[in-house]
Amino acid sequence: MRKFVNDPRAAVREMLEGLADLSPGLALIAREGILLRSALPPPSARQVAVISGGGSGHEPAHAGYVGPGLLTAAVAGDVFTSPSVDQVLAAIRATAGPAGALLVVKNYTGDVLNFGLAAELARAEGIPVESVIVADDVALRDRVEADRRRGIAGTVLVHKVAGAAAEAGLPLAEVAAEARAAAAAVRSMGVALGPCTVPAAGRPGFDLPDDMMELGLGIHGEAGLRRVPRATADAAVAAMLEAILADHALAPGSRVALLVNGLGGTPPMELAIAARAALTVLRAAGLVVERAWCGAFLTAIEMPGCSLSVMALDAARLARLDAMAEAPAWPGGGRLPPARQLLPDPPPPPATSPGVPDATLRAAALAVAEALDAAEAELTALDAAGGDGDLGLSLARGASAMRALPEGAFADAPTALAAIAGALRRAIAGSSGPFYAAALLRAARHLPARPAPADWAAAFEAGVAAIAELGGAKPGDRTMLDALQPAAEALSAALREGAGARAALDRAAAAAEAGAQATAAMHPRRGRASYLGARAIGTPDAGASAVAAWLRGLARSVA
Incomplete structure (x- = not known):
């Protein structure tokens, strides 16, 4: 195993300590895997707390999105393992005031159970808590009901919408309603060219021949929906968007946001090639891409591959995406030129009269x-x-x-x-x-x-x-x-x-x-x-x- 770690059992805690050391706006709870904003006001003055998390190994998610306009706290379990009920409950207690807390949960059994039970316990203590389940993965659309789909990289855009709504001072019910609508408006799908290695396991999660790729995978190092011959970047992007748009059923002229997400082992060069292809396909379908981001947002350790997320927009949701946010991993911006800007080549020097060629x-x-x-x-x-x-x-x-x-x-x-x-x-x-x-x-x-x-x-x-x-x-x-x-x-x-x-x-x-x-x-x-x-x-x-x-x-x- 080639990992730049000390003890695999201590890797998550040491990672969180490193993130806290690097980020002036973050604090780490002493005995829990929780990163939260370090300068929260007194509980009585707090807005709705937006809390997310899950297993580690998805960095920069989720701790990278803790900050004003995004998450109030992130709860980190072991690699690809849901945080415990007590961890989630501790995050709620540490951040929620009378305005309550919203939990943004990816649709995996462990996360749903542990975040759900923590919410019940917090309500029993008198803390208002709502949850939104993100199930944006379209890879399983022909196999399971919509509410059983996995939550993958589209969760990051839901974080942004929920965080902006909370920052605007909305009450919990309205923050939750906007987050649920955002979760319902996003579709995602991923492709991988190879596996990743969980530090505690010490070996890749699956074997993949060089001429094959996994299409329609989750974010926990598992294999995809099906194994297909390795394709060009353009072909892989087209296959993912075909599934996304078939499920989305967006009419021409619809406004969308695009998230091109690297799974941890894909260099920026290849992600930019994928983004180019995705923008071309979406525009050819008659969609108006209002915002787009490209980078590593929610990864699967060092897996080579990427996912695409398409979120339907209206004016209100676009305003949430554009609202101020400050967190270590949120790139901001996302604005696009109306078309690729091409300038003419500089003129060549004046031509001389050619003689007879030799x-x-x-x-x-x-x-x-x-x-x-x-x-x-x-x-x-x-x-x-x-x-x-x-x-x-x-x-x-x-x-x-x-x-x-x-x-x-x-x-x-x-x-x-x-x-x-x-x-x-x-x-x-x-x-x-x-x-x-x-x-x-x-x-x-x-x-x-x-x-x-x-x-x-x-x-x-x-x-x-x-x-x-x-x-x-x-x-x-x-x-x-x-x-x-x-x-x-x-x-x-x-x-x-x-x-x-x-x-x-x-x-x-x-x-x-x-x-x-x-x-x-x-x-x-x-x-x-x-x-x-x-x-x-x-x-x-x-x-x-x-x-x-x-x-x-x-x-x-x-x-």
Whole structure:
């Protein structure tokens, strides 16, 4: 089990202590798993207390939503385990005044029973208490009655509505009525690409092949409604929204709020892709998305996956969502532009009249592009061993950009190198794009319009020098220079000895290949691999291997 914890049995308490330490507005009850607002007024002056909670492992829920305009207290049970009756009762006693308390409960048996009995005990003590049960999961709509559905991430939006109503000073019955209406107006569904591991169990909750995903799951690490082949983000979002909208039965023109919720192991990049898809589907259905939030709101520890929640809105409910709230995990905002804002690309520099394209130059560029495409998988594997694994894809993008250049870009040698430099600069991410662009621009300045082989050799050496200056590296640092420098020297030496262009390039490519292979034994001193130190030894540098690949392709293209 890979968990950043001390003792699994103490993880929940230590988490709550950490949250209390980090949040000036929160206090922790000494012997109970309860976080509450630290500056409550005297009981007689208190508004309706809004209390929620459940098992831990859903962070930032529920403690992250304790604050003005949201929850008054959050009750935390053990991981994926309902808090006890006494815990819930203690939270009610600690926060409720004569105005009473509203309990927001997710529809799981343990939560419903324990929160329900605590409410009865509090009423017996004279504390007015109402409950709202959130059952927003549409995954089970064809299997169970609506009141038996699970409560999942839509609960967060119910928190917001209830908290805003309480903050407005409404009496308990009206706060409860608004919360129940909000719970009835929200539908949710989730998908997971893998399981999570409960600390006390020490192993994943289920096994899932890499090519499958779980559709329609809850929030307690369980498997989904059904196991289906893994789909793209767009397809998974469409499947979830198809079920949500079929259950919601919203007419075109209806106003809605969207919550894109990560389950704990999904990075912001992937959640943003899901949000993009969800907005597209909802708008295509004729719905008006008034507010949207994207992030981790109610998770299942480290489960990779997400859920979508759609809440129907009217003007009053929208005002509750927009009302002031201040809590550690509430992002606020949620406002959207009416459409994606796209600005025109900056205009290119004035075009010059192209000359007659040089077919030899274009053929050489296309040969380099073909070599980069052919080496993509190899370069990806090498880069993953010592970097971030994106070099193969980045250089393949550069190859596509080279092929897309117009024939006029190859009017003469300086023009061609400058055009290729611009294409690679725009297409290749990371450091390779700037390095290649700098080398090509420097080389272009050293070339006449119709260069002889010796001119090309001098330009190659100038380009290599530009890379060394820009990156601060030198041969032996385990970088692309360990292939470029010996290749440039071999090319110049071969031409001085009277070799033809093809033979000279063959020698340059062989020198680059030998230099790239030699990097496997080098200690990295520059680039991302330098962070790995000795762990990078044994695998050739990906950047140097890329140089060898395109030089081999270039040599084959020259007659």
